[in-house]
Amino acid sequence: MDLRSAARGFLAFLLSVPVLQGNGDWRVTYSSTNVCALRGAMVDINCTYEYHNNVQYRPTTVRTLWFTKGDKYQPVDLLSDSDYTGRVENSCGKVNCTGSRCHGTCTLRIRDLRQSDSAVYKFRFTTNQPSGGYTGDPGVTLSLTDLQVKVSFPDPTDPTWTKLECHSMCGLAGDPPYIWFRNGKKGRQGVNYKGHIPTGENYSCAVEGYERLSSPLVYAPKTPSVTMNPSGEIKEGSSVTLSCSSDANPAANYTWFKVIKGPFSTNLNQGPKLVFKQILTSDSGQYYCLVQTELRQASNWITIHMKYGPKHTSVCSNPSGEIEEGSSVTLSCSSDANPAATYTWFKEHEDSVKETGQNYTITNITSEHEGNYYCQAHNAIGHHDSTFLFIQSNYSFKIHTPPSKSKAPSETFAY
Structure with a gap:
């Protein structure tokens, strides 16, 4: 297939040499056993046929058809196949006879190629002679392809320099001219496109004159x-x-x-x-x-953002260690919680709340303040108690957390 063929409205690629399929005096020769074409374009499948002309039955009449369904005894003529309505035609030349041999040519043309047209096409001819007719087996395999854009980086030192290549699964005959589209507008010609590809731009390619059969767009990923x-x-x-x-x-x-x-x-x-x-x-x-x-x-x-109840609740004092009677001490509570915790202060063996808030300050400290203190951190999901902080009176006051008297933490989480 050459560029003159493309100019008539189709792009096809012959993938093998012509093959003769015959039996004695009856034969069919296809121009190729495999044809590849662009989806959406038009393709021609050609053949010649020959048969023995029995002079007793002159003039011989010949009926030809192409089919993909049925068999050689009950073929479904593509001209009456609903899957091909309005898209196919069978054009045959005049039969020429020389002596007892006759031969003719036929071309199947399929327009607006669809993926479902990928099939094996067979030609059959019948005559009014006693020998009947003949089907050329195994036929012609038609494959459909789309143009694709391959991406590569020819310069490893510059990853922004990109090479785009327009190609299909089978080579185009005649090296037809390619054209590139940048953001939908026609641009350079040629099978390759090289350059820096900016973010936000898209590219596709087509055979010039067949822009509607362009490749899918290629483009950089958009913000995910x-x-x-x-x-x-x-x-x-x-x-x-x-x-x-x-x-x-x-x-x-x-x-x-x-x-x-x-x-x-x-x-x-x-x-x-x-x-x-x-x-x-x-x-x-x-x-x-x-x-x-x-x-x-x-x-x-x-x-x-995790939501969880208070954990790791702890208390400390300022000042720490020994403090003098009559002075002040501030107890502080902290906890890991989301949403942020609120705090309540308690003294062991007392039911009443001593203070609310992250800090609890005791002023003018006396022996009456001796004992274990703890805080409870709580939010909408749960609560958690700190260990004890022990204030001991012995002339001067000492603040520490005795291991033997530490409060066992309790926590409740509403999951």
């Missing part, structure tokens, strides 16, 4: 969408899935990272999903999804 399921409040021990998606062609590769400190991060998972089967409070933090293709990369961020 990151989601968390379930959304909203996340409680410790629950299952959480982070998902990442991006519009990109060529297809993107996904990698999840967690920000550790400052500019540093750790690689957690390859793939569009990051799953925590039983999430821990230590999993709180900022995550980002990196999307990479041959053209470029993009990323987006998401933060996991």
Whole structure:
């Protein structure tokens, strides 16, 4: 097939040499046993046929047809096949006879090629002679292809310098002219496109004159969408899935990272999903999804805010150690909690609340203040009691946490 053929409205690629299929005096010769064509274009499949002319039955009448369904005894003529309605024609030349040999030519033309047209096409002719007719087996295999853009980097020292190549699964006959589209507008000609590919631009290629049959667009990944399921409040021990998606062609590769400190991060998972089967409070933090293709990369961020009851509740005093009678001491309580905890102060064996708030200040301290003190941290999810802080009177006051008298922590979490 040459460029003159392309100019008539089709692009086809012959993949093998002509082959003769015959039996004695009856034969069919296809121009090729395999034909590859662009989907959406038009293709011609050609053959010649020969038969023995019995002079007793002159003039001989010949009926020809092409088929993909049925068999040689009950073929379904493509002209009456509903899958090809309005898209096929069978053009045959005049039969020429020399002595007892006759031969003719036929061409099957298929327009607006569809993927479903990929099939084996056979030609059959019949005559009014006693020998009947003949089918050329095994026929012609038609394959459909699309143009594709291959991406490569010819200069390893400059990853922004990109080479785009327009190609199909089979070579185009006659080396027809290619044309490139940049953001939908016609640009350079040639099978290759080389240059710096800016973010936000897209490219495709086509055979000039067949722009409607252009390749799929290639473009750098767009800013990915990151989601968390379930959304909203996340409680410790629950299952959480982070998902990442991006519009990109060529297809993107996904990698999840967690920000550790400052500019540093750790690689957690390859793939569009990051799953925590039983999430821990230590999993709180900022995550980002990196999307990479041959053209470029993009990323987006998401933060996991864990909700959990108070834990690691502790108390301290200021001043610590020995203090003088009549002076003041401030007890402070702290706890790890989200949302932030509120605090209540208690003295052992006393039911009444001594103070509310993170700090509890005792002024003008006397022997009456001797005893064990503790704080309770609480939020909407649960509460947690600190260990005891012991204030001991012996001329001067000592503040410490005696191991033998420490309060056993209690905690309640509403999951």
